[in-house]
Amino acid sequence: MSAAGGHALRLAGVHTHIGAYHILHGVDLEVPAGGTTLLLGRNGAGKTTTLRTIMGLWKASAGSISFGAADLVGRSTPEIARLGLACVPENMGIFADLTVRENMVLAARSARSADHIDAERLRWIFDLFPPMKRFWNHPAGLLSGGQKQMLAVSRAIVEPRALILVDEPSKGLAPSIIQNMISAFRQLKAAGVTILLVEQNFAFARQLGDTVAVMDDGRVVHRGSMAELAGDEALQQRLLGLSLGAHQ
Structure with a gap:
C-alpha cells in the first residue's frame, strides 16, 4: 500500500478507553514508510495499547488512524490485516x-x-x-x-506485509538470539517492509531504529531520529529515566 506523504501510518489525536480507564490521551504518531520506528517509554506509558488500537483489538474512542489512504478506525482486526498489516504481540500469539x-x-x-x-x-x-x-x-x-x-x-x-507491528521482540532472549533478531529486522526493512517496534532493550533499539517516538502517560512526548536520542544522554534521562549508553 502506498503511503501518503511518505508515511505508512499516521495517528492523530487517538484516545482509547478500556472499560472505565482512559489509557491513550490523544496520541499523535507518524511512521515513515520503509523505515523502522521505535516506540519507547516507561512501563505503563501506553505503548502496547497503541499497537492494539492500531490493529483494532481495542477500539479508538476518538481520533484517526490512517494507513496509506485507508482509515483504520472502526475496521475489524481481520479487515486491518487484509490491508497489509501484521502484529507480533508480546505473548507471541503462537x-x-x-x-x-x-x-x-x-x-x-x-x-x-x-x-x-x-x-x-x-x-x-x-x-x-x-x-x-x-x-x-x-x-x-x-x-x-x-x-x-x-x-x-x-x-x-x-x-x-507492508507494515509489521512488534511488541518487545527481545524480551527474555539471550544476546545471541537478539543479534539474530536484529539481523532479521534489518533484512525485512531492506525488503521494503515498514516496522513499528515497541522495545525496552535500548541497545537493541539503538541498533534498529531510524526514527523514535517516546510515550508518557498515554501521549507521545518526543519525536525525532534515533541518532539524535542515542547521542543525547540528557534527553535519554529526561524522557526514559536512564541512558542508552548504560545498556551497551
Whole structure:
C-alpha cells in the first residue's frame, strides 16, 4: 500500500478507553514508510495499547488512524490485516499444541496446506530463522523462548506485509538470539517492509531504529531520529529515566 506523504501510518489525536480507564490521551504518531520506528517509554506509558488500537483489538474512542489512504478506525482486526498489516504481540500469539508447520499454515490465509505457502518466501524465512526449518514438524510449545519469538515473527511475514507491528521482540532472549533478531529486522526493512517496534532493550533499539517516538502517560512526548536520542544522554534521562549508553 502506498503511503501518503511518505508515511505508512499516521495517528492523530487517538484516545482509547478500556472499560472505565482512559489509557491513550490523544496520541499523535507518524511512521515513515520503509523505515523502522521505535516506540519507547516507561512501563505503563501506553505503548502496547497503541499497537492494539492500531490493529483494532481495542477500539479508538476518538481520533484517526490512517494507513496509506485507508482509515483504520472502526475496521475489524481481520479487515486491518487484509490491508497489509501484521502484529507480533508480546505473548507471541503462537499455538503451542500445533507444529511449527501448522502454525505457519494458519498464518498464511491463502494457503490450505504447507504445500500452498509460497516456496520462495518460505526459503527466505528459513534463511532468516534456520530453527524454523529444523523444527518444522515439532510442536511449537517445545521450542525455546527465542525460537518461539522466531516463529511469531515468521507467522507475521509468511505473507507479504507492508507494515509489521512488534511488541518487545527481545524480551527474555539471550544476546545471541537478539543479534539474530536484529539481523532479521534489518533484512525485512531492506525488503521494503515498514516496522513499528515497541522495545525496552535500548541497545537493541539503538541498533534498529531510524526514527523514535517516546510515550508518557498515554501521549507521545518526543519525536525525532534515533541518532539524535542515542547521542543525547540528557534527553535519554529526561524522557526514559536512564541512558542508552548504560545498556551497551
